[in-house]
Amino acid sequence: MTDPADRSSGDTTPEATSVATPEAASPRTRPPRWWLLLGRDRGAAVAAVILGLVFLIALVGRLFIGDRAIRQDLKASLRPPSFDHGFYGLLGTDVLGRSVLARLIEAAGTTLYVAVPAVLCSLLIGSALGMWAGYHGGWRENIAMRTADVILSFPSLLIAVVVLYVFSPSALNIVLILAVARIPVYLRTARAESAELRSRLFVDAARTFGTPSRNIIYRHILPIALPTLLTVATLDFCFVMLTESSLSFLGIGIQPPDVSWGLMVAQGRQYLQTAWWIAVLPGIAIVLTTVSATVLAAWVRLATDPAQRWRLTLPKKRRGARAAVSPEVIA
């Protein structure tokens, strides 16, 4: 068992770092199960539950709401959230009298169908290219980085507008556009990580065994770069949802009668002063989902690192106890 306080203080007291690493350590067989660790961290557990719910709703929600997301009822227009109108009236109605709750459920599916594949595509392609470029350096790095620069130098919204005007605005096209536009983000992050890791001794060690580069990337670079990339991806998830909503707002994104959270925010914006719930509730849904994803990504980062994993077994307060030396250092 490593002695955590020593690690945290280790930065300032060089010898304290190895205080913690003795022979007598009890032979711990396996790292603790991940769900036990998750249970210890309340924030991450809540985030995991929220994300799980969102995905569950996105997958099966439509089976229960029938056509309520599109059924109009002008008599019920702009009802505020209340308990008086049954389950689907809980969160009020929009201007056409459609149940906001039903629309949220319907939109969860669409939003995730667009955002998840888009984020996954750019994550996969960008990271793979970035790690490859960073590991090898030289011309490969140049090509990859210049490509990234080119993509970045166009405003992604502009490309999206052009492309979606030329081709029909379908969900698939939106996914592709968003994926391509976000590739540079992962490419740059992955390249930076990989270029740094390339000079690490354990990579040298692997090279002395004759390990092929793709295996080195897969075995030594990916596991270390992945948590960072996942964190970037969760932040990007938010960005993708918002871009999708602005595309929808411009009329070239998700086409009604389909609905996404972004589109709901966009449509509800004009009623913000009279009927806040139309825009605010999908907004909250977006925020909750992204924040949960971010919290979970931060947890994954710790949980996958054997040297940091112990931090998760601590009470929360201690975790940040990375105290610095008092400022008046030297006389």
Next chain:
Amino acid sequence: MKPSTLPAPAAAEGAALEVEGLRVELRTPSGTVRAVDDVSFSVRKGRTLALLGESGCGKSMTALSIAGLLDPVAEVTEGSVRVSGTDVLRLSPAGRRKLAGPGLSIVFQDALTALNPVQPVGRQLAEPFRIHRGLSRREAKEKAIELMTRVGIPEPRLRARSYPHQFSGGMRQRLLIAMAVALDPDVLIADEPTTALDVTVQAQIMRLLRDLQTERDMAIVLITHDLAVVAQRADDVVVMYAGNVVETGPVHEVFAHPRHPYTKGLLDSVPEHAVRGRPLPAVPGSPPELSAVPSGCVFQARCPLAQERCAQERPHLVSVGASRSAACHFSEELDRV
């Protein structure tokens, strides 16, 4: 050991630094552990005392608590540290700052991180003069250049405008030393001052420290894991193991006739003493985790002489000769082996 309530009247036996019964505890998630346990020693002006031990033995922790630079997770729970008679552990932060420099200063191992990377070194060297002596910017700068000359930096006037990264490792260490001796401290703590340096440069730095010591009559506490450095450069030695002092005394006596099996084990495992082609007499195992320091003798698990008694009773530091002491139940036997 209770710290005495009254500060000792000015340096009783001329001791520049007196540490008594120092105990430092570290808060860890698995509870509080003792990183330094009942450590006492004293150094007179003009003498060099080496704190010798392996990583994790508490020697740096001891130094940091003397200098008041302990990490917040660590805390001095008992003991006293007197610099020229003043108990520094009882001083207010302001009093401490006043003492830091003229009373006590410290040279760190890693000169690159100990110097501010974005300030010219001349300015950093002038700082102590401005803070403590209230000198004007110009006077302080002159003083700084004087110091740089003293520690052997070529073309000091020119180099005063350079930044730390523009100096070599040896030169940076010289700068740190210059900064530490700027205000003529009574006590200089040198925490592994040459570990990161090459052998030929290491010799230069150690010589510089020695010259400065003679010149300014400082007491030096040299913290190191290098036996040879201790043998060459220190007058007295305190050998630490797992937070405890296991042996103290004049270097030449301790090294010639160690009275603690750990000291003996360390000395034996130096390749210099070994016959080529034969295995080195290594001390088996590695030091205990601080959270698992045994209740008896701290060294029992690795000790060739360990017996039942060692598991039950922690040996006290007892005198084993003129100004020497060792913490071993069988130090008599060890001498006969």
Next chain:
Amino acid sequence: MSEISGAPVTETTATGPRRDSSAGSPPLLEVSGITKSFGHGRRRLTALDGVDVRLERGETLGLVGESGCGKSTLARVVLGLERPDAGTVRFDGTDPFTLKGKELLAWRRRVQMVFQDPFASLNARMSAADLIGEPWRTHRDIAPTAKDRERRVRELLSLVGLRDSDAHRYPNEFSGGQRQRIGIARALALDPDLIVCDEPVSALDLSVQAQVLNVLSELRERLGVSYVFISHDLSVVRHVSDRVTVMYLGKVIEHGLTEDVFDRPLHPYTAALMSAAPTLDVSGETRDEEIQLRGEIPSPFDIPSGCRFRTRCWKSEAQCAEHAPLAITRGGAADPGREPHEALCHFPLGTGPRGA
């Protein structure tokens, strides 16, 4: 210890047939004329400049020098991690830089490395068993089944003095010495002929350092591996090496049997290095012959003309700035009774009156 003159040239510690270097078979490793520099134009750093090194089978070659002398770059060239600008490496007669595919992989098995920093050289996310077994994921034929791998890991763990139960622990649960043992076990996993040890014990505590050195020399006896042993710690090098090569600013400046180099150094730098290294001698008097060098190693971006050591040498004369010194040899062909002992100096020690 600079002048223990008259030390008998007895070969009591000689380790059998290793000493006759003139025997027919080619040396295990022969590096000749290796040059390697980094960067371009004015920011060109010459790390190695025409380096020759020889290692006989079953021997240990100590490589000594201060930081920036090129010893680590040399190690990386020998390991095939860096390609030299000029010169050849011959391992058992073949040049690894001409090999490709299967042959290269087969060569890789024969040369392995133990790194200096036992923490940075082990991927913290892999357990000890995974770390030790990593080479087999490329060289699948050595331990094709999971059972084989498990058995070999256990063997290797016990060979370096670790327990079976350590196999599933992670690097951060080990002490420095234990981590280095894992590094050694990993280097042994491919059953190499040569292990390059780059400062293998300098990050370790003294009492642990002795354990690791013992593991290394025991392995030499049991498995017959040869070592290139890089270290700045002269007492360690003296203990483990049969021959010693001293480097300064990218050049080999002295080479010979360990006893010759340590007891009768020819090059002033070697003598200064020996003299500067503190010893455990506590007899009271400081050594009267302590040689103090001026200054520090010149920047490798700007190497002095002629002899590179002249800026710090107390024997340097005008000649040293003009001409690079040629190798002088004691023993060897000139004196068949003794092993060759070479140095690169205009005014080698032990010939004329010694400078102050």
